[in-house]
Amino acid sequence: MSTPAADIPSVPATSPGAVKPIALPLLVALSLCHLLNDLIQSLLPAVYPLLKERFALDFGQIGLITLTWQFTASLLQPLVGIYTDRHPQPYSLAFGMGSTLIGLVLLSQATGFALLLVAAALIGTGSSVFHPESSRIARMASGGRHGFAQSLFQVGGNIGSAIGPLLAAFIVMPRGQGSIGWFAIAALAGIIMLARIGRWYAAELAHARRQKHVVSTALVLPRGTVVRALFVLGLLVFSKYFYLASLTSYYTFYLMARFGLDARSAQLHLFAFLGAVAAGTLVGGPVGDRIGRRYVIWGSILGVLPFTVLLPHANLGATTVLTIVIGFVLASAFAAILVYAQELVPGRTGTVSGLFFGFAFGMGGLGAAVLGQLADRIGIEAVYAICAWLPAIGLLAWFLPKTKPHHP
Template identity: 75%
Template sequence: MSIPAEVIASETQVPAPEVPQTAFPILLSLSVCHLLNDMIQSLLPAIYPLLKSGFALDFGQIGLITLTFQITASLLQPLIGTLTDRHPKPYSLVLGMGSTLFGLILLSQAPSFALLLVAAALIGTGSAVFHPESSRIARLASGGRHGLAQSLFQVGGNVGSATGPLLAAFIIMPRGQSSIAWFAVAAAIAIALLTRIGHWYRAQLPIRSHDRSQSETAIRLSRKKIIVALLVLGMLIFSKYFYLASLSSYYTFYLMHKFGISVQSAQLHLFVFLGAVAAGTIIGGPIGDRIGRRYVIWGSILGVLPFTVLLPHANLLWTTLLTVVIGVVLASAFSAILVFAQELVPGRTGMISGLFFGFAFGMGGIGAAILGELADRIGIEAVYGICAWLPAIGLLAWFLPHRPQAARS
């Protein structure tokens, strides 16, 4: 008796591998923690006018505060990422947030410029732990939708960065430096959430080989091409964050100087810009998952150039509108850049995340310091005219390798 071919085919068919599911509760919890973390961190530049008058600081000293925060984060992030690639620490995020909490309290009580720098360093250390580890957990929870996961994670930070200046304008500026301590509640909430995330991460450690298995979807490039691609991505990060430093650190001073508006009004304009950054972040990752990250990177960095060139010549209304467009377009790049880099070097998520977050923070810090000194010498408006051409570096995206679109899970 012959056996039908359909039966033979069905009995010999190899079951399809189980598709990992996206752990949205973990991603949303990470996003909330990122919101709280970056909200706290954004208080520092948001209160620069208060610190400038209270401690009689010049623009160079303001830039040095930012440099201390950013360099602390940038130097430690790759080291922490490399360490936790080899030896995962499920509760390191809790310790990092503890450093941020201590820095926040010190910032509220610091009586001198030197202690302001120490507080900035403690907050930077917390950031150095938070960003590479959270990015690793976001990738682990992505279920293969890496761009979406990074965007969800990143948007929390952008919302927090946008909310910080608004809260500073209405809570800290009227009440003074000591009121910064009220935000310790946000750090405590983040510590509680990160403890629960640490429990989940610890349970995933026996199956963390899933993260390494993603190398199957990556292009096998030569070492030289990978290095060139990473250098190009680094230059794009330089362009993006050097320009963003001109807005995040000095936008309020620019508006107050050029248009004569109040501190609170300038803070509201900064909130609008940072809100646009948050919107751009959530857009970039999913689009990169669908059409390819190279196209998102290309369009984001170079595509913002016409708007940055127009900005120094605009009135107050058009300045606001242009910064919204700049924020949306420019912010869409980072998730795509980060995931692109992670796929270039599979199995080294922590190191790559730490390297790129750290480099981004470092460029922001160096940019703030250089632009602060430049503003003291040639004026804040002239600085914006020079920075307008930074996105032209986006032309380097031409040298990024083309990558096939991975199958959606």
Template identity: 60%
Template sequence: MPTLNPALATRPAPASTSFGILGAISSAHLVNDMMQSILLAIYPVLKGEFSLSFIQIGLITLMYQLTASLLQPLIGLYTDRRPKPWSLPFGMASTMAGLLVLAFAPNFATVLLAAALIGLGSSVFHPESSRIARLASGGKHGLAQSLFQVGGNLGTAVGPLVAAVVIVPYGQGSVAWFALAALAAMAVLARVSHWYANHPGAGVRRANAAATAPSHSPRAILGAVAVLLVLIFSKYFYIAGLSSFFTFYLIGKFGLSVQAAQVQLFIFLFASAAGTVLGGPIGDRIGRKPVIWASILGVAPFALALPHADLFWTTTLTVIIGFVLSSAFSAILVYAQELIPGKVGMVSGLFFGFAFGMGGLGAALLGYFADHFGIDAVYQAIAYLPLLGVVAALLPRQRRA
């Protein structure tokens, strides 16, 4: 695998935003996260096919999230020193392999293997793609991260819809057709990798101390990172409970069909994708901290009301929750990248990885909780998590880029 000269990581970013490259990695992000979402959306199919319990459903998510989370910071740290542009198609190939294994899995253990392969693909994809987004940003770091993230969130939203249209009627084997989308994404990523490998400005000039020196003391940086991780925990643990069991919640509480419940899941996830667009650009204008504060703590009243709502208000509240809460991640990630300059890959890997890990852990623990106390109890318990957004007050103010 060709290695980018580490010295290139010390040169300044281009002055103009490369929207073509941002569009390409956003499209690949759409495919990557659509595969993850398909796995989530066909849980009712897998539950019926293999007679799974809710804890087993949660373990599938945990397997995906653990392989995606544990490797990401290590891959990001390694590629900060030795960037690997051509790793992107390799990561998507792992995702494609996971889909094919999932399509023909004969038992629960093989489904776990498929989830692990899809998670491995994500662990390779996210750190390098985040670095490319920053490189192509032209200084508009929040905008670039939002454009990158919106592709992933759109993919997450589309997954339940294609599951309802294709996989539910035609069965588990129809998942194999989506490997073609992964193959197309590999071709797109090969072009992005070529651009990245040959670009003269692959990072920030280390010699420029003003550009690379941390703006806070090590102790303040560690404290800020701890606060950001608490916020990631609250967001993704909540999202894990809301999304992993949403179809079951709607089927059990309102008597919806599997396909109708998946359409409702699509509506929630599409609202999340739409909200992603706002967090980064607004953070570029007014600062990251207000966006982080408002996007997590701001959904608390709606989250607390959700377990008591009828179907109409359940739909309405989940749209609001998805739209507002999704704006947080781009702002959190760029805030952390500015907090620890020169470590884009490691920071991206840490935060993507921790997000996936919390999502997986949340799905497994809440699956156990659902088996013992019911789905309604899960939604009542997780409703208090957005209140942790209050800790955003402890974040130090960042300098404007």
């Protein structure tokens, strides 16, 4: 049995074999909106120390805030994707950013724990609405260069996630809770841009419905093969984000414990790693367009294994180099994984995007929680020695069906 045909054409064409040129300005705008979205999302955990002191919260209450935020930001994404696959909502992105805006303002003015939970839920809901539909728009605007479009879209999120905590440290922490509201300017800018993107999306949907011919780069495979491939991709995402959680959440503590660095120096090493992640994200998609996504997935997840195994035994200089290489190589996989999955299930771009974005965020959050508990028991250095072998799961990429690279 084959997978279903696309309900909504992702690449409309005016004639057989024709593909629209890439809409690069729109993709840049979409990436910038992703930056703004993820910048705001990263503010919440960055201001936990301030909220803990301001409201005398215990760690259990901090955990409930995180659970509320992660639930709405991660688990709702597949549901949003399923709905928008059947009922596209061109202006839902602007409304989603509106939810984030309300959550920000409420967070800046909250007077109790219950309001903090509501604010966290609204901020997370905005992210859940944003990712599935924006990933679909990136595919529609790609001109057939799906990997490049997803990489450009995702790198905005990487940059936003990296600079959000910095802005929190320099703006919010010295000035207090009320200064969180200043970031409403970013949300307003996002709403304006996303409304314009929504108009483009609505026009493309109307154009696609009028066309009789659609160019599709989707794979047509037996359902069992598709299910097996999606399961393998899920395991690869698990290994990638569990390992990334060990670096994004605990790298500074590792450097301080192993090499005696102060917090400032350790943060500089973390920023270098996050920069490498952003660069790898930008490169992985276009390379997958050229040589095939399966090879990028294989090389990214499994190829990083020698470096992760060496990391727990390296001196400080080698650790810096190794983590930059690890960040670059490992980050190159996600755009390829996402586009590969979208092609496995044509016509379900929102569902697939919501599922993989949500699963990735969920694994990152779960990984941080599990590894934190493990570090308390066995030490942070032992955690890195164990996590070093997670990329070996990349061997499962062997079971992914082979595809041909697409050259638009």
